[in-house]
Amino acid sequence: MGETLKVRPRVWIGLAIYxxxxxxxFTVQAFSGVRYDELGESGSNLFLGAGLSLIxxxxLLAITTSLLGWWRPALFEQHRSVRWPIIAPILMAVALVFNLIATDWAAYDGAFLAASLVILLVGFTEELTTRGLLLTALRxxxxxxxVWLLTSALFAAMHLLNATSGQALGATIQQVVFAFVGGTVFYILRRVTGTLIWAMVLHGLxxxxxxxxxxxxxxxLAAIGATINLLAGALALISVAFVIRGANERISAPTPSIA
Incomplete structure (x- = not known):
């Protein structure tokens, strides 16, 4: 893997990208003038307040990853972990299906649906930032x-910014806790499948x-989805030790083209 790297992975690079x-x-969303608690009011709010920043x-992330030459280590494991912890991500997928079944689709208009589809990009951006580039640097x-603890904790910390754009502090803290647990689910999915791509898909959906x-x-049925998601998170916290145990994913680049 080392020969594909243009820049030697270093912790500070990953933190700088984060x-x-x-x-x-934060900057793009702040300039939009749309508060976090107003995102769901219209398609334009959702696009300007969230979608535009993701685009x-x-x-920028795609350009950065290409310049570093980190696509392969960011997207793929060298070795897959034990398989059974994938139960946690599967439960999360089941929970999101219940969310979609419980959705009031009649309340959607074309603009809100289009903006909602842009939100799928969050799976690419947040996963590539944390469990892709940051993970590569930490390794x-x-x-x-x-690597698991810091990528999950820093992923969770991202959500603190929502308190600065209108979300109540209590709700934000709760979101941070759930984000740490969700980040653990996505980390497990990466380790079990051997690729970040499935975590990107699950996260976006x-x-x-x-x-x-x-x-x-x-x-x-939304309540059932929430309950299943709690079970997924609990199982993830229990099983993450098994996907970490024996992991040999250290990144080395003996002859990078750029120091």
Whole structure:
């Protein structure tokens, strides 16, 4: 894998990308003037308040990853972990199906649906930033347990920014806790399948489903989805040790083309 790298992975590079991503998203969303608690009111609010920042961030992340030459380590594992912990991501997928069933689709118009589809990009941007590029950088120095812990914690910390754009502090703290658990589910999916791509897909669909189910009248099956998601998170926290155990994913690049 080392021969494909243009820049040797270093922890500070991963952290700089993380801060840069958060800064770009926060800045674009702040200039939109749309509060977090107003995103679901219309398609234009959702696009300007969230979708636009994701489009810009996706382009910048793709350019950055190409310049670094980190696509392969960011997207693929060298070795897959034990398989059975995939039960947690499967449960999360089942939960999002219940969200979609419980969605009031009659409340959708074309603009809101289009903006909602743009939200799928969050799976690409947030996963590539944290469990892609940041993970690659951390693996250059740290043991895998720290890679899981820091990528999940920093992914969760991203959501603190929502408190600065209108979301109540209590709701934000709760979101941060759930994001850490969700990040663990996505980490497990990467390790079990050997690729970040499936985590990107699940993450994007999950966020799409959470916006969808809260638009209009929430159906009764949403409670079942929430319960299943809690079970997925609990199982993820229990099983993550098994996907970390024996991991040999350290990144080395003995002769990078750029220092």
């Amino acid at each position: 801060v840069g991503y958060a800064t770009v998203v 810009i961030a996706a382009v 250059s120095r740290l043991a895998e347990v720290w 999950w966020d799409f489903s959470t916006f969808a189910v809260t638009h209009g009248t929430v159906g009764p």
